[in-house]
Amino acid sequence: LSERLGGVFDRLTKQGALSEDDVRTAMREVRVALLEADVSLPVARQFIKAVEKKATGAAVTKSVTPGQQVVKIVHDELVHVLTGDEDPGKLKIDSPPAPILMVGLQGSGKTTTTAKLAKRLKEREGKKVLMASLDTNRPAAMEQLAILGTQIGVDTLPIVRGEDPVAIARRAKTQASLGGYDVYMLDTAGRLHIDEELIAQAAAVRDVANPRETLLVVDGLTGQDAVNVAEEFDDKIGVSGVVLTRMDGDGRGGAALSMRAITGKPIRFVGLGEKMDAIETFEPERIAGRILGMGDIVSLVEKAQEVLEAEQAERMMKRFQKGQFNMNDLKGQLEQMLKMGGMQGMMSMMPGMAKMQKQLDDAGMDDKVIKRQIALIQSMTKKERANPALLQASRKKRIAAGAGQDVSDLNKLLKMQRQMSDAMKKLGKMGKKGMMKGGLG
Ligand code: GDP
Ligand code: MG
Secondary structure, three states: OHHHHHHHHHHOOOOOEOOHHHHHHHHHHHHHHHHHOOOOHHHHHHHHHHHHHHHOOOEOOOOOOHHHHHHHHHHHHHHHHHOOOOOOOOOOOOOOOEEEEEEEOOOOOHHHHHHHHHHHHHHHHOOOEEEEEOOOOOHHHHHHHHHHHHHHOOEEOOOOOOOOHHHHHHHHHHHHHHOOOOEEEEEOOOOOOOOHHHHHHHHHHHHHHOOOEEEEEEEHHHOHHHHHHHHHHHHHOOOOEEEEEOOOOOOOOHHHHHHHHHHOOOEEEEEOOOOOOOEEEOOHHHHHHHHHOOHHHHHHHHHHHHHHHHHHHHHHHHHHHOOOOOHHHHHHHHHHHHHHOOOOOHHHHOOOHHHHHHHHHHOOOOHHHHHHHHHHHHOOOHHHHHOHHHOOHHHHHHHHHHOOOOHHHHHHHHHHHHHHHHHHHHHHHOHHHHHHOOOOO
C-alpha cells in the first residue's frame, strides 16, 4: 500500500502550492488506503472531504514532494479526528469504591482487559482493586478471571455458583466497601452478537453498580462491525470509553477512526497482546501512522519544515547583521509572533532585543493588533516594503485605505519599523560575534 501511495506521490513533484489536481490524485489513493484499513465508507468520504479542503492551496515545503505534503496533511487530520480525551489513560476512580463496568461481545478481550487494567491501577496508582466475574454463561470464565487475579496479585470476588449477574454485582459492591477497596471491576458476560438479553443484563448490572466508567471492549480487527457494536452499546448502556484490543495484529486500525467519527466516544486504551502488560494508553499519532502506513513520510515532512525554518532564521540573521530591517522583515517578525503566541520569535534569541520586546508587550501587541499591522504591510507595494523611506503622504493614505485603517495606524507601524531598524544597526556595529552570543550561534 505505501508503495502504491508512494508511486502516485512521486508523480506529483512540482514545487510550490498544492493544486486541486495534486490533491485529487492523492485523495484517490488515500481513500483506498482508508478503506483497506477498514474505515467505513461514509467515514472515509467525510474524512476526505475535510482533508481536500485543507490541502488544496497548501504550501509545499521545500525538499519534500507535493505528495508527501499531502500525506502529512492527511496524517494531521487523522490525528485530529482520533483525538478524543486529553488524558485517555486516566480512569475516573475517585470516591472509593469506584465501580468500573466492562462490556463487549464475547471474545473481544473483556476478561483479559479487566485484569490488565487492574494490574495497571495497582502498579501505577497504588490502588487496591477487586475484580468480579459476572459471566454466568460459561463456568470457566469465572475461573479464568480468578487465575489472572492470582497471576497479577489482585483479589477476585469468591465464586458462588448459581448466582445471577445482578446478585454478583451487589455482592461485589458490598465486598468492595467492607474490604476497603479503591476500585471494583465488573467483568460481564458477552455474546457472539448483540441481543436483547445481553443488553438487558448489562443494563441491570449498570443500574445496581452505577459505574464511574463503563468501558466497551472491542476487537480492533473487526473493523466496521466494531462500530455497529459500539453504537448499540452506547445507545443502550452508555459508554464512557472504548478499549481496542488485538491492535498487535495485522489490522490497520481503521476501526478506531470509524469509531471516533461515528460514535464520538473516546478511545482510552489499546490492547497489544495476551500478556498482562500488553496494554497502552491510546495515542492518536500512532494509530494515524498505522492507518496510513506512512509514518516515515510524516516525519520527513516535519523534518523538512524544521530545516526550512532554520534556513529562514539564518537568512534573516545575516540581513540584520548588515543593519537591514525593512517591512518584509517586520512582517516576518509579526507573523512569527502570531505563530508563537507572543514576542518569543527570533527577537528573543538576540541580545539587546529584550527591551524592544518589552516595549512591544507594553504596547498591547495582541493577535488582533498584529493582524492589523500585517494587513497594513500587505497593502504596500513590493518597493515600499523593501524601502519604507518611500512612504510619503499620498502613499500613506493609499496604504491605510487599502487596509481599512487610519494613517495614524500606519505611522505607528512605521515608527516601530524605524526603531527596530535602528536597533539592528547598533547591533550590526557590535559585530558578528556579539550578535551570535544570543543563542543562535
Ligand atoms: P472476553 O470473552 O471478552 O472476556 O475475552 P477474553 O479476555 O477471554 O479474550 C479472548 C482471547 O483474546 C484470549 O485468548 C485473550 O488472550 C485474547 N486477547 C485479549 N486481548 C488481546 C490483545 O490485545 N491481543 C491479542 N493478541 N490477544 C488478546
Ligand atoms: Mg470473559
